[in-house]
Amino acid sequence: MTPTASRATASPPTSGKGRPTAGGPAAPPRRRRRLRAGPLTPPWWFAAPALLVYVLVVLYPSASGVLYAFTDWNGIGDKSFNGFDNFQKLWHDDAARGSLTNTLLLTIAIVVVQNGIGLLLALGVHTHIKSRTVLRVIFFAPAVVSPVMVAFLWKYVYNPAPDAGLNGILGAVGLGGLRQDWLGDPSLALWSVAGMVVWQFAGYSMVIFLAGLEGVPAELHEAAMIDGAGRFQRFRHVTWPLLAPAVTINVMLSSIGGLKLFDQVYAATSGGPGHASETLSTVLYKQAFVFGNYGYSTAIALVLALFVAAVSMVQIYYLRGREVTS
Numbered sequence: 001m002t003p004t005a006s007r008a009t010a011s012p013p014t015s016g017k018g019r020p021t022a023g024g025p026a027a028p029p030r031r032r033r034r035l036r037a038g039p040l041t042p043p044w045w046f047a048a049p050a051l052l053v054y055v056l057v058v059l060y061p062s063a064s065g066v067l068y069a070f071t072d073w074n075g076i077g078d079k080s081f082n083g084f085d086n087f088q089k090l091w092h093d094d095a096a097r098g099s100l101t102n103t104l105l106l107t108i109a110i111v112v113v114q115n116g117i118g119l120l121l122a123l124g125v126h127t128h129i130k131s132r133t134v135l136r137v138i139f140f141a142p143a144v145v146s147p148v149m150v151a152f153l154w155k156y157v158y159n160p161a162p163d164a165g166l167n168g169i170l171g172a173v174g175l176g177g178l179r180q181d182w183l184g185d186p187s188l189a190l191w192s193v194a195g196m197v198v199w200q201f202a203g204y205s206m207v208i209f210l211a212g213l214e215g216v217p218a219e220l221h222e223a224a225m226i227d228g229a230g231r232f233q234r235f236r237h238v239t240w241p242l243l244a245p246a247v248t249i250n251v252m253l254s255s256i257g258g259l260k261l262f263d264q265v266y267a268a269t270s271g272g273p274g275h276a277s278e279t280l281s282t283v284l285y286k287q288a289f290v291f292g293n294y295g296y297s298t299a300i301a302l303v304l305a306l307f308v309a310a311v312s313m314v315q316i317y318y319l320r321g322r323e324v325t326s
Helices: 003-009 042-068 086-094 096-126 133-142 147-157 165-172 189-214 218-226 232-243 244-259 264-270 280-289 293-326
Strands: none
Touching: 042 293, 086 096, 086 293, 096 133, 096 189, 096 244, 096 280, 133 189, 147 165, 147 189, 147 264, 189 244, 189 264, 218 232, 244 293, 264 280, 280 293
16 A cells, blocks of 8 residues: 555545544535625615605605795695795895894894803813712703793793892892893893893703813823913913814804794794794794795795705805814
8 A cells, every 4th residue: 555545545534514524634624605795785774764754754745845835835736836936026025034034133143142051061060079970960850841931931030020030039139220121122032032042042052062161181281381371361262162073063063043033933822922022934834834934934934944054064164174274
């Protein structure tokens, strides 16, 4: 018997599955075949139902709304194309133009005051006081409350009775001369609505600023202190530049929220007294569901959407540039 034949006859026995039995050398591992991915990978299949719902719920109604803006549809009968008549009517509508002014003033007040108070609150609870966790929860709590509930709460606070709400507090501390009909005075109604919005969402801005403050390295403050910088100088030259991303987010969110504000205004004043607190959103609602001018209301909605998009683009361009330079 040759050596080759003896090695062939001495090969180790294997089991039924092709694996060597105990005591024999290990068999070479089998190569696994790779499964080629098809034209649609599994993540796309998983996202398909959500994309379908998004198309049906968001894209299709939005596209339909753009078409209805160029019609005279009243919500019931047939509709006919009327070109740019709705937009010309919007341009000459005194109530709509006044609501645009109110919307801009309300947005500016909300952006400035809400973010200013939010920043101060964030700086306050960022210290090492023992109650900082509880204070954060208390300041943020109004943001999770329904805007309609906040509006009804503040309608009681703004009660015109001399012994109720804010007027009662002013009288109790000897400031009775400052009592006002907060929601009934045309010169105060808009700013009273701004006050309730700021109260609700200042804590929301605080949380975003607080996240930015947590990301400022402590070593930079220590180095500035060694160089003799005071507290204000450290905030101006160290903290504030590094808060640029948080400022961008807060300004964007508060601006968009102010431009499309509806719940608090309608629940508190319904746009009154007269048209003193009317916004584009309340005019849109009344034209559609009170007067039945669905085509005209859709034109207002389209103008509002384009206006919000334009303001957002300008803000992103400016604030993002500030982040880079900071």
